[in-house]
Amino acid sequence: MSTQTGDESAPGTLTAPPEPPVPGELPEGRFADRELSWLQFNERVLELAEDDGLPLLERVRFLAIFASNMDEFFMVRVAGLKRRIATGMAVAAASGRLPRQVLEMISIKAHELSARHAEVFARQVQPALAAEGITLVHFDQLHESEKERLHKFFRKMIFPVLTPLAVDPAHPFPYISGLSLNLAVIVRNPTTGKEHFARVKVPPLLPRFIAVDARGRPHRPEDAPDDDGFRSFVPLEDVISSFLYYLFPGMDVVEHHVFRVTRNEDLEVEEDDAENILKALEKELLRRRFGPAVRLELAGGFTPRLREMLIRELGIAEVDVYELPSPLDLTGLNLVADLERPELHYSQHVASTARGLAEVESAKPVDMFDAIRARDILLHHPYDSFSTSVQQFLSQAAADPYVLAIKQTLYRTSGDSPIVDALIDAAEAGKQVLAIVEIKARFDEEANISWARKLERAGVHVVYGIVGLKTHCKLSLVVRQEQDGLRRYCHVGTGNYNPKTARQYEDIGLLTCASDVGQDLTRLFNQLSGYAPRSKFHRLLVAPRSVRSGLLERIEREIAAAQAGRPAWVKMKVNSVVDEEIIDAFYRASMAGVPVDLVVRGISGVKAGVPGLSENIRVRSVLGRFLEHSRIYAFANEDDPEVFIGSADLMHRNLDRRVEVLVRVTDSGQVEELVNLIDLSMADTTSSWHLDTEVGGEPVWQRHYLDEDGGRLLDLHDHLMSTRRRRSTDR
Known part of the structure; x- marks a missing residue:
């Protein structure tokens, strides 16, 4: 069956999807709730962390992934529901539930999962780590020599960075940035007996957990090899808490507790009214930093008055408060998961060169154009190497004197990406290079703006897609002069052009020089960079x-x-x-x-x-x-x-x-x-x-x-x- 689409009598623009047909007679309540289903997905991630049949440090990684997923869920999905309620857009979801009902169900499930997550770490994973000589300890559990080492580290590397912010008639309650760890501190003037509140932000650019030498610790296995894989880690906030007297000399520290705020960080760019999408997005990124609070995490032990003050000052509801055991913010466990302990990780995986690109392994890269002319090549990453396929394809295209043009979509990529370097090399070599850059890719906006400008400075034609639509497709088109005329080489994929995530993300791609695909991509790139409203496609939807x-x-x-x-x-x-x-x-x-x-x-x-x-x-x-x-x-x-x-x-x-x-x-x-x-x-x-x-x-x-x-x-x-x-x- 042909996949050709389009209608000569219709405008056929990308921005005009057809009207959906009226649904048939199907029962009410047939759709599952989207947000609750997402929480079920993250529960599956948590079940992997609970699985003692998996390598220990991989379980640690799944704990960090769960925490990161929850952060994004609150920043986007929960924030979106709250915004709809606040603006009167409380339309029932497909499941039939109103946003307020969904929020109530989310709160119950999220509290349950958050508590379970903390318990898995404290009762299962942390003891298992200790048995392997990897411990997370409090400052007061360290040996005196280790305490002294951290004391020196604090004075030299941490103390100069800290900024205590007092709250009194001359100092309003400070802005608490999203996802930052903070210390809520009550200090007392010994002369007057008056108590004051102050907030100390835990510096986000310092390591979340400070590693200390674990040699000689009593719980370390006697037969453990003497290498850096055996460590004790102290939470950064615990180190700061131990030396608060440096920040408040002459005052008595009465109490201190750790808290964390999650804010609405979803973007709302009004593209239709924006003269320049890039500038509009930069302005919105500044606004995002000051979104309303949607979750407050409190380490156990908060006194009622301090708890009530934070809730009041942050304007947050009681149901959005999550009281959890220390340490908060287990996304920092990635640092522990990165330890060089091969026996506690998955076995090493080395991707092989895809079939069709190296029938016989050789140190010399295959000629990508010869290989693609021979047949379509199906790629399956990370089992098939990204570097010897997609990356090699674009690198050879940039260097090939017979390549006249390269057209590329970019949604997310790494800052030091060889893909971006290849496009720059091609532009500097005089080739026509077009990059369709999606600068609205969530949470990658600032990075995308940075390397989009880098491309522009190199002479690449950078286009930010179509107003009102995100350009999410994964496409490369290389136009090459050959003896029998121009030939178009194409890559269509399911994943981003990101060499780093390609080692961890399962994705599929197709390399082809089929004329119908080449024609389709040419038409589509013309739509994305110019005006081509009547384009038809043969092998593409x-x-x-x-x-x-x-x-x-x-x-x-x-x-x-x-x-x-x-x-x-x-x-x-x-x-x-x-x-x-x-x-x-x-x-x-x-x-x-x-x-x-x-x-x-x-x-x-x-x-x-x-x-x-x-x-x-x-x-x-x-x-x-x-x-x-x-x-x-x-x-x-x-x-x-x-x-x-x-x-x-x-x-x-x-x-x-x-x-x-x-x-x-x-x-x-x-x-x-x-x-x-x-x-x-x-x-x-x-x-x-x-x-x-x-x-x-x-x-x-x-x-x-x-x-x-x-x-x-x-x-x-x-x-x-x-x-x-x-x-x-x-x-």
């Missing part, structure tokens, strides 16, 4: 115009096939699925007897296994060593499977408010490989979480990782790594 309609058309085709007694199925792998129209199509397919298999890493608005609605829908979630990030859309197509890969998730923002691209994979072997990947993820023999629906109608995730004999089920990531190693060895 492009949001916001045709991804939704293209997927719905194919689901309906499977429904018709099933009703006619022909083979039919739908198999998808995504990060999130919350779009009601797509979910309703899944329900109609299930009711028509079409098996629907969904691999969903994060949020799922689908309720699986509901009688009369979704008996034929199965939903699985795979979490583990790598972050599952690829998107695959597969359809039976009457035993001639049709498969797409791309950047789009099944969310309103992806389908309606972003430029997204799905490309059809046409090589039969690659189609089979992608379908098999979904099947393996869905298999009962693979470790995963299964989505079920309780009698009360609420979705619940159950972890399946042990077989009937108590053995562990197949770990998908381990299996794929070993498969790649065998393939590399067989070359």
